[in-house]
Amino acid sequence: MAPKTAKQLEKAREDKKVCILEAALKVFASHGYDGASISMIAREAKISKGLLYTYYESKEHLLEQLMIWGLERAGSTTNVEAGYRIGSEEEFMYGLKMIIAMVQQEADFWRLYNMVVMQPKMADRFKDKAKSFLEDYLQVYVQYFEDKKVPDPMAEAIMFGAVIDGILFDMLMVGETEYPLERVLEVVRRKFA
Amino acid sequence: MAPKTAKQLEKAREDKKVCILEAALKVFASHGYDGASISMIAREAKISKGLLYTYYESKEHLLEQLMIWGLERAGSTTNVEAGYRIGSEEEFMYGLKMIIAMVQQEADFWRLYNMVVMQPKMADRFKDKAKSFLEDYLQVYVQYFEDKKVPDPMAEAIMFGAVIDGILFDMLMVGETEYPLERVLEVVRRKFA
Amino acid sequence: MAPKTAKQLEKAREDKKVCILEAALKVFASHGYDGASISMIAREAKISKGLLYTYYESKEHLLEQLMIWGLERAGSTTNVEAGYRIGSEEEFMYGLKMIIAMVQQEADFWRLYNMVVMQPKMADRFKDKAKSFLEDYLQVYVQYFEDKKVPDPMAEAIMFGAVIDGILFDMLMVGETEYPLERVLEVVRRKFA
Amino acid sequence: MAPKTAKQLEKAREDKKVCILEAALKVFASHGYDGASISMIAREAKISKGLLYTYYESKEHLLEQLMIWGLERAGSTTNVEAGYRIGSEEEFMYGLKMIIAMVQQEADFWRLYNMVVMQPKMADRFKDKAKSFLEDYLQVYVQYFEDKKVPDPMAEAIMFGAVIDGILFDMLMVGETEYPLERVLEVVRRKFA
DNA sequence: TATGAATGAGATTTCATTCAT
DNA sequence: AATGAATGAAATCTCATTCAT
Numbered sequence: 001m002a003p004k005t006a007k008q009l010e011k012a013r014e015d016k017k018v019c020i021l022e023a024a025l026k027v028f029a030s031h032g033y034d035g036a037s038i039s040m041i042a043r044e045a046k047i048s049k050g051l052l053y054t055y056y057e058s059k060e061h062l063l064e065q066l067m068i069w070g071l072e073r074a075g076s077t078t079n080v081e082a083g084y085r086i087g088s089e090e091e092f093m094y095g096l097k098m099i100i101a102m103v104q105q106e107a108d109f110w111r112l113y114n115m116v117v118m119q120p121k122m123a124d125r126f127k128d129k130a131k132s133f134l135e136d137y138l139q140v141y142v143q144y145f146e147d148k149k150v151p152d153p154m155a156e157a158i159m160f161g162a163v164i165d166g167i168l169f170d171m172l173m174v175g176e177t178e179y180p181l182e183r184v185l186e187v188v189r190r191k192f193a
Numbered sequence: 194m195a196p197k198t199a200k201q202l203e204k205a206r207e208d209k210k211v212c213i214l215e216a217a218l219k220v221f222a223s224h225g226y227d228g229a230s231i232s233m234i235a236r237e238a239k240i241s242k243g244l245l246y247t248y249y250e251s252k253e254h255l256l257e258q259l260m261i262w263g264l265e266r267a268g269s270t271t272n273v274e275a276g277y278r279i280g281s282e283e284e285f286m287y288g289l290k291m292i293i294a295m296v297q298q299e300a301d302f303w304r305l306y307n308m309v310v311m312q313p314k315m316a317d318r319f320k321d322k323a324k325s326f327l328e329d330y331l332q333v334y335v336q337y338f339e340d341k342k343v344p345d346p347m348a349e350a351i352m353f354g355a356v357i358d359g360i361l362f363d364m365l366m367v368g369e370t371e372y373p374l375e376r377v378l379e380v381v382r383r384k385f386a
Numbered sequence: 387m388a389p390k391t392a393k394q395l396e397k398a399r400e401d402k403k404v405c406i407l408e409a410a411l412k413v414f415a416s417h418g419y420d421g422a423s424i425s426m427i428a429r430e431a432k433i434s435k436g437l438l439y440t441y442y443e444s445k446e447h448l449l450e451q452l453m454i455w456g457l458e459r460a461g462s463t464t465n466v467e468a469g470y471r472i473g474s475e476e477e478f479m480y481g482l483k484m485i486i487a488m489v490q491q492e493a494d495f496w497r498l499y500n501m502v503v504m505q506p507k508m509a510d511r512f513k514d515k516a517k518s519f520l521e522d523y524l525q526v527y528v529q530y531f532e533d534k535k536v537p538d539p540m541a542e543a544i545m546f547g548a549v550i551d552g553i554l555f556d557m558l559m560v561g562e563t564e565y566p567l568e569r570v571l572e573v574v575r576r577k578f579a
Numbered sequence: 580m581a582p583k584t585a586k587q588l589e590k591a592r593e594d595k596k597v598c599i600l601e602a603a604l605k606v607f608a609s610h611g612y613d614g615a616s617i618s619m620i621a622r623e624a625k626i627s628k629g630l631l632y633t634y635y636e637s638k639e640h641l642l643e644q645l646m647i648w649g650l651e652r653a654g655s656t657t658n659v660e661a662g663y664r665i666g667s668e669e670e671f672m673y674g675l676k677m678i679i680a681m682v683q684q685e686a687d688f689w690r691l692y693n694m695v696v697m698q699p700k701m702a703d704r705f706k707d708k709a710k711s712f713l714e715d716y717l718q719v720y721v722q723y724f725e726d727k728k729v730p731d732p733m734a735e736a737i738m739f740g741a742v743i744d745g746i747l748f749d750m751l752m753v754g755e756t757e758y759p760l761e762r763v764l765e766v767v768r769r770k771f772a
Numbered sequence: 773t774a775t776g777a778a779t780g781a782g783a784t785t786t787c788a789t790t791c792a793t
Numbered sequence: 794a795a796t797g798a799a800t801g802a803a804a805t806c807t808c809a810t811t812c813a814t
Contacts, residue, residue: 032312034227037787048796050791059788111311117366118304119225151383155376158363159356159384162377166359167352173310183348184355190344191352191384202776209777231805241779246806418698420613423808434775436812445809497697503752504690505611537769541762544749545742545770548763552745553738559696569734570741576730577738577770588797595798617784627800632785 017055020045021069024062029108032115033063033122067116067126070109071133077102086144089193096164096188103168104176111172137161160192210248213238214262217255222301225308226256226315260309260319263302264326270295279337282386289357289381296361297369304365330354353385403441406431407455410448415494418501419449419508453502453512456495461519463488472530475579482550482574489554490562497558523547546578596634596644599624603645608687611694612642612701646695646705649688650712656681660715665723668772675743675767682747683755690751716740739771 023045027036038059042049056062078098086092103110117123117130138157145153145160167188171179216238220229231252235242249255271291279285296303310316310323331350338346338353364372409431413422424445428435442448464484472478489496503509503516524543531539531546553574557565602624606615617638621628635641657677665671682689696702696709717736724732724739746767750758 030313032225032227032308034225035312038789039787049789050797051795053789054794114311114362115225115308118307119228120223123366152376152380155373155380158373159360159377159380162359162363163352163356164359165362166355166357169307169358169362170351170355173316180348180351183345184352187345187348187352205777230803232803242805243780243807244778247777250806252805416699418611418613418694420611421698424810425808435810436776437774439810440773500697500748501611501694504693505614506609509752538762538766541759541766544759545746545763545766548745548749549738549742550745551748552741552743555693555744555748556737556741559702566734566737569731570738573731573734573738591798616782618782628784629786629801630799633798638784 013055016047017065018069020047020052020055020062021066024066025070025108025112028063028066029112033112063116064125067113067129070106070113071129074102074106074109075133075136077105084140086140089189092144092193093185093189096185099164100168100171100181100185104171107172107176110168114169114172134161156192163188163192206248209240210258213240213245213248213255214259217259218263218301218305221256221259222305226252226305256309257318259302260306260322263299263306264322267295267299267302268326268329270298277333279333282382285337285386286378286382289378292357293361293364293374293378297364300365300369303361307362307365327354349385356381356385399441402433403451404455406433406438406441406448407452410452411456411494411498414449414452415498419498449502450511452495453499453515456492456499457515457519460488460492460495461522463492470526472526475575478530478579479571479575482571485550486554486557486567486571490557493558493562496554500555500558520547542578549574549578592634595626599626599631599634599641600645600648603641604649604687604691607642607645608691612638612691642695643704645688646692646708649685649692650708653681653685653688654712654715656684663719665719668768671723671772672764672768675764678743679747679750679760679764683750686751686755689747693748693751713740735771742767742771 020041024036024041027040027044030036031040038049038052041062042052045052052062056065078095086095113130116126138161141157141160142153145156150156167179167181167184171181213234217229217234220233220237223229224233231242231245234255235245238245245255249258271288279288306323309319331354334350334353335346338349343349360372360374360377364374406427410422410427413426413430416422417426424435424438427448428438431438438448442451464481472481499516502512524547527543527546528539531542536542553565553567553570557567599620603615603620606619606623609615610619617628617631620641621631624631631641635644657674665674692709695705717740720736720739721732724735729735746758746760746763750760
């Protein structure tokens with residue numbers, strides 16, 4: 001049952017690390033970083049506290065890895081990359097819906113992300129990690145608004161970013177089932193697309 | 194130190210309570226609810242730990258009073274009340290700037306507010322408190338967009354709310370000095386006013 | 387309203403001290419010495435904590451005075467004094483009923499007394515206070531049993547003391563309403579009177 | 580220090596729990612429940628405060644387990660069970676001496692027991708636990724007195740119970756060395772056996 | 773006389789982390 | 794690799810006592 005080769009061993013370690021990250025995400029998201037305890041996370045991951053420490057050297061380190069992992073997943077889920085170019089209104093709306101779907105799916109991560117960035121001391125430690133993700137994003141939309149010849153494409157893109165952040169924030173806050181997403185997206189289309 | 198008359202005593206108590214709230218806000222905002230300790234708050238307020246408990250019966254109660262206090266201040270700072278009606282584009286923009294100024298001034302409170310509402314268990318306990326404040330707000334803008342005859346005034350108002358939330362979120366996150374507020378507000382004017 | 391003469395003043399102080407003792411008794415009896423707080427006692431006595439300290443210099447001192455006061459009242463309620471002599475079976479039973487009535491009336495005191503004497507450190511401090519009260523008592527019964535020519539009057543008196551203590555203990559424990567006192571006293575009469 | 584097999588581990592846990600109970604008993608008995616502190620108990624048990632909480636979830640829970648443990652030991656030490664029947668005066672006196680010996684041996688427990696049952700709030704929580712122990716006891720003596728054809732066997736048994744309680748109370752209070760137990764037991768034999 | 777704000781020590785409890793097995 | 798007992802520091806909270814008014 002136990003993996004034999006070095007490769008299998010490495011794979012098993014990776015799987016366990018992900019399993020721990022998932023447990024940590026669940027617990028951090030519902031109790032906050034400080035409100036969560038290592039015991040809770042270990043219990044959620046169905047391993048002992050001691051073992052957890054062989055994968056992540058401290059609670060702080062675990063949070064850090066969790067943020068990296070979440071942002072990476074966010075980056076790879078949305079197909080926005082540095083070179084990507086939005087070609088049509090349809091593509092614009094499709095991309096928007098993708099982002100929202102991704103946040104809905106990873107609601108725990110984004111709730112945690114929001115909590116973390118609101119704490120200046122914590123935010124500083126993760127700013128770099130979010131930066132490239134956000135900048136790629138912004139650039140794609142600056143390009144889109146330039147193509148549309150709006151007066152101040154950068155400001156337009158920043159404001160569009162605020163729209164997304166605001167919608168997501170409100171949805172995470174009130175619960176997605178109660179939010180009239182379709183109607184709001186229709187307004188977004190009228191204003192931006 | 195103890196004033197003589199009952200009135201003065203009551204006044205002194207009130208002052209001290211506000212002093213503690215201010216300290217608590219500062220500490221909660223920068224460390225989060227669970228990350229903040231009563232010791233830190235007492236030190237910030239320059240009183241002993243024990244004394245804090247003659248004013249607020251528990252850490253939880255202190256947070257609750259802080260949320261009430263902050264939302265009340267927010268409600269009284271902005272002149273948005275149930276009956277208010279926005280009459281012109283100038284008034285619309287003025288109101289918007291007021292909100293932003295308020296949040297900038299009370300940045301600590303809004304950072305804390307954001308952290309709290311992201312934690313489902315905590316959010317539930319404060320939903321009622323925020324509800325009337327938010328509903329009054331929404332109603333004023335629904336009215337404004339109705340007057341402007343936009344297709345779906347409710348959705349427009351909700352989306353406009355998301356714009357505000359998004360801008361504020363981004364500003365709280367990156368720090369207000371780095372945020373190109375003027376240019377973004379210009380875009381808002383073009384889109385909504 | 388305030389008393390003028392030194393005598394009235396002294397009287398007022400005495401009254402207040404008794405009022406505090408009564409409050410302390412109630413609170414100590416239901417929470418135990420360590421489980422009771424000065425705040426609770428002051429609240430029960432409807433005075434401030436500060437004022438309490440002008441009457442009793444410490445919590446310990448308050449307990450001590452309470453024990454003295456209670457034992458004195460017990461001594462004065464029962465008409466058992468050093469010289470007293472029980473003359474008949476009727477007097478014997480009457481005296482027994484008096485003791486029981488007294489403890490029922492002063493149930494709080496005796497509950498507290500029991501708790502205190504079970505703690506070796508505390509008991510030592512109050513042994514002297516209870517001693518004379520108990521010795522007078524014992525002597526009266528030794529005399530009675532001598533008159534009755536029982537084989538070992540001292541042992542008989544000690545055992546009779548145990549009977550009283552046991553009945554009272556059981557009554558304090560189960561609650562007097564549930565205790566079949568009449569029937570038990572009838573047995574006592576058969577055995578001892 | 581941590582044994583290997585699950586069985587050994589369970590055994591070690593059980594041993595440690597008993598070790599803690601013994602320490603708690605000692606400290607509770609000499610300082611009372613509220614007067615005793617977790618620090619004192621941990622020090623007595625030679626473990627850290629923190630560890631105590633992996634065995635007992637709270638001070639209250641520790642007391643509860645201590646009462647259960649003590650009553651169980653009392654029940655198993657005396658050979659009085661529901662079906663047992665006292666057949667002779669010798670057996671009667673033997674049983675009595677057994678009870679007294681048990682209480683002498685477990686003096687700390689009974690001192691604590693007495694303190695606890697004197698506090699109405701506490702007593703309520705332990706009444707059920709003591710009930711079956713006491714009822715079995717009572718029943719055995721009711722049977723004995725029925726066999727002896729005394730007028731009111733139930734009252735006789737209850738009074739006999741009071742005798743035992745009284746003797747034990749007095750012994751716990753004055754210290755067993757000073758109590759003329761032999762002579763008093765001789766009186767008991769004359770009256771009841 | 774009377775108040776209750778204020779303190780500081782200490783209470784109960786939690787938890788990140790270590791380590792023997 | 795895996796466990797969870799063990800620790801110690803720190804958290805929340807309580808309370809006897811003092812003191813300015």
